[in-house]
Amino acid sequence: MPQVFLEHRLCVAPMMDRTDRHCRLLLRLLAPHARLYTEMLTARAVVAGDRERLLRFDAREHPVALQLGGSEPAELALAARVGADEGYDEINLNIGCPSDRVQAGCFGAALMREPERVADCVTAMRAAVSVPVTVKTRLGVDHDDSYEFLHKFAATIVAAGCRTLIVHARKAWLTGLSPKQNREVPPLDYGRVHRLKRDFPQTEIVINGGLTDAATAKGELAHVDGIMLGRAAYHEPMLLAEIDELLWGTACGTGFCGSGFSRDLAEKSRHAAQLAYCRYIEAELGRGTPLKAMTRHLLGIYARERGGRKWRRALAMLADGAAGLDGLRALIRANAESRYSGVAELARIASPVFQST
Numbered sequence: 079m080p081q082v083f084l085e086h087r088l089c090v091a092p093m094m095d096r097t098d099r100h101c102r103l104l105l106r107l108l109a110p111h112a113r114l115y116t117e118m119l120t121a122r123a124v125v126a127g128d129r130e131r132l133l134r135f136d137a138r139e140h141p142v143a144l145q146l147g148g149s150e151p152a153e154l155a156l157a158a159r160v161g162a163d164e165g166y167d168e169i170n171l172n173i174g175c176p177s178d179r180v181q182a183g184c185f186g187a188a189l190m191r192e193p194e195r196v197a198d199c200v201t202a203m204r205a206a207v208s209v210p211v212t213v214k215t216r217l218g219v220d221h222d223d224s225y226e227f228l229h230k231f232a233a234t235i236v237a238a239g240c241r242t243l244i245v246h247a248r249k250a251w252l253t254g255l256s257p258k259q260n261r262e263v264p265p266l267d268y269g270r271v272h273r274l275k276r277d278f279p280q281t282e283i284v285i286n287g288g289l290t291d292a293a294t295a296k297g298e299l300a301h302v303d304g305i306m307l308g309r310a311a312y313h314e315p316m317l318l319a320e321i322d323e324l325l326w327g328t329a330c331g332t333g334f335c336g337s338g339f340s341r342d343l344a345e346k347s348r349h350a351a352q353l354a355y356c357r358y359i360e361a362e363l364g365r366g367t368p369l370k371a372m373t374r375h376l377l378g379i380y381a382r383e384r385g386g387r388k389w390r391r392a393l394a395m396l397a398d399g400a401a402g403l404d405g406l407r408a409l410i411r412a413n414a415e416s417r418y419s420g421v422a423e424l425a426r427i428a429s430p431v432f433q434s435t
């Protein structure tokens with residue numbers, strides 16, 4: 079009997095310079111069930127760096143995974159321990175990053191060619207922590223792109239005890255393509271990830287890459303255990319809310335359950351999340367966090383909608399500090415009033431997610 083896996087049904091991909099703690103908190107407010115991933119941190123930075131700055135997160139982010147980059151088992155084990163001690167729910171090893179910087183340190187996608195070494199890393203990390211150790215990888219690397227290559231890689235790390243494999247469904251080209259091109263040029267091949275799931279029924283397989291609409295994303299769950307969205311979740315966060323609602327039917331923890339993600343439900347969910355995010359911003363301003371570090375993640379909240387450009391322009395013009403937050407609140411209210419007639423109703427929302435700051 080294939081095992082049933084539910085932990086990774088919906089995930090937000092690790093993204094450098096995107097999924098910092100502010101971004102994750104906002105996405106959590108929109109998608110109460112999504113598993114969130116940090117930006118990749120090198121094992122060395124985690125072991126030697128400023129833990130408070132690098133690893134701090136808000137308790138509401140759970141479930142949240144720390145993604146590590148590295149290739150030294152002992153160092154990764156130490157870093158995994160630090161992450162688990164800080165309270166992360168999962169430690170993920172990045173074996174998919176194609177950047178030059180990462181190759182020079184001999185980790186990322188290049189390590190797909192050294193499955194035994196990755197297995198040693200997984201073994202060492204698992205021995206160091208009690209939370210799950212997972213791996214994020216690609217279909218292959220350069221000309222090592224056969225299904226057999228992927229199968230052997232997966233079999234080796236599964237034998238080392240990795241129960242969850244996240245697969246970006248395209249290979250990495252290590253020479254000649256930038257990291258950005260490596261997310262667009264090599265073609266997607268979802269069929270290979272589906273085949274991997276068929277061949278490893280006892281392993282949780284999560285598909286990633288190019289998921290940009292709710293129906294397709296949900297449809298993937300007929301083939302694999304989980305879906306992971308990166309760019310679409312960031313640039314169009316309401317899509318994440320829509321998928322969460324589609325899969326669990328409890329939009330944003332607001333108590334506004336509905337059938338399907340109606341316009342009404344979307345407006346309520348968005349507004350409730352915005353208000354809660356403002357409370358979060360207020361608390362963070364008190365700790366000295368610059369306003370823009372938080373408002374930048376709101377840019378896409380009206381993506382592909384009427385008024386989206388105006389919203390982005392207005393966000394860019396906000397002053398810093400408390401005055402900027404006042405401006406943001408006024409902006410949110412004006413937007414809500416022009417789009418939704420029941421704004422007063424929103425003020426009465428009493429969900430635990432939104433009450434705490």
Ligand SMILES: Cc1cc2nc3c(=O)[nH]c(=O)nc-3n(C[C@H](O)[C@H](O)[C@H](O)COP(=O)(O)O)c2cc1C
Nearest residue numbers: 091092093094117118172246287288289307308309
């Ligand atoms: C700006 C940016 C930064 C990224 N940083 C990471 C990273 O730190 N670790 C990682 O495993 N993948 C990283 N990725 C890749 C994503 O996790 C994901 O695999 C890729 O974007 C494909 O998914 P998508 O088509 O849903 O965006 C990054 C992607 C982007 C766009």
